[in-house]
Amino acid sequence: MPEGHSVHRIALQFRRNFVGHAIAVSSPQGRFAADAALIDGQRMVDARAVGKQMFLEFDSGLWLRVHLGIYGAWDFAGEITVDDTIRSSNGRMGQTNQHGTDVGVPVLDSRGEDSIASMGAPRRARLRMSESEKEDETDFVFPPEPVGAVRARLLSETAVADLRGPTACEVIDEQRASEAIAKLGPDPLIDDGPEVEDRVADTITSKQTPVGQLLMDQSVISGIGNVYRAELLYRARLNPHTPGKKVPLEAARALWRDWAHLLDVGVRTGQMMTMDDLSPEDWAKAMASREDRHWVYKREGLPCRVCGTHIVMEMMASRKLYWCPYCQA
Numbered sequence: 001m002p003e004g005h006s007v008h009r010i011a012l013q014f015r016r017n018f019v020g021h022a023i024a025v026s027s028p029q030g031r032f033a034a035d036a037a038l039i040d041g042q043r044m045v046d047a048r049a050v051g052k053q054m055f056l057e058f059d060s061g062l063w064l065r066v067h068l069g070i071y072g073a074w075d076f077a078g079e080i081t082v083d084d085t086i087r088s089s090n091g092r093m094g095q096t097n098q099h100g101t102d103v104g105v106p107v108l109d110s111r112g113e114d115s116i117a118s119m120g121a122p123r124r125a126r127l128r129m130s131e132s133e134k135e136d137e138t139d140f141v142f143p144p145e146p147v148g149a150v151r152a153r154l155l156s157e158t159a160v161a162d163l164r165g166p167t168a169c170e171v172i173d174e175q176r177a178s179e180a181i182a183k184l185g186p187d188p189l190i191d192d193g194p195e196v197e198d199r200v201a202d203t204i205t206s207k208q209t210p211v212g213q214l215l216m217d218q219s220v221i222s223g224i225g226n227v228y229r230a231e232l233l234y235r236a237r238l239n240p241h242t243p244g245k246k247v248p249l250e251a252a253r254a255l256w257r258d259w260a261h262l263l264d265v266g267v268r269t270g271q272m273m274t275m276d277d278l279s280p281e282d283w284a285k286a287m288a289s290r291e292d293r294h295w296v297y298k299r300e301g302l303p304c305r306v307c308g309t310h311i312v313m314e315m316m317a318s319r320k321l322y323w324c325p326y327c328q329a
Helices: 004-017 033-039 174-182 194-204 226-235 249-269 280-288
Strands: 024-026 044-050 053-058 063-067 073-079 124-129 133-136 152-155 159-164 168-172 312-316 319-323
Touching: 004 044, 004 053, 004 073, 004 159, 004 249, 024 033, 033 168, 053 174, 063 174, 168 174, 194 249, 226 249, 226 319
Parallel strands: none
Antiparallel strands: 024 152, 044 053, 053 063, 063 168, 073 124, 073 159, 124 133, 152 159, 312 319
């Protein structure tokens, strides 16, 4: 399932390529036809992500709400650029480690996940944005014909976005959009400040629910999925079964701060990179292979990178949980 960083990157694509333009909206598949007609031809005025959900606002006051869920993905084609706010700390468009060191040329993930190819000058390209981002620069006629079961197609003069397999895709009014956003927990890229940190910490430490479940509760914190949940808990050396009430208040605050840090890294690089203080060589290796990006996620049966204890995988609330029984005892 795409986690928060992916949805924020998708919203950035819409802000750069669609906001300010009249958008032709259709449903090649047919399942979204009635809602598509409500916003067809209107100008998009805003695109925002809140956790795992995205909201596209049109000048009529109607909103398109999309939740990709497990199988959803956006395919972009045309003159694709990414918002200028995604850049390394030295102002260049590129990959950086946590110390701001420029790593050099973009590294293509061995499974096709590319953290940088969608950035830079306009280009004729196809770009799929879901949990991973894949680009195809082969020649094609614009706009390309829809391929497969496209729930919704958004078309401007120069770019097209095709939506497939979302959990939710609906046109709603401003009140319903506000209500949907109000149900979601804080998102570090939207909500900031000590009062938000206090709110999150107070919520976590007031509940008997295990902290491993609380981090996946989108009403507590927005955007965290299975990967970030496992990695945040390991980085905090917290046992995922610890009731929220028994999590020290400062540890709960630190979880929020670390989520803000990891989300920022994910949005800038396009990868769920959760290991800090890597050399440029190790950073490049990790960006090329997701097996080298994480402390515990999908490493069941392998030795912990710190203590050597075998990483455990178990089910928590019907989701796979990865953790180290020693480091997180």
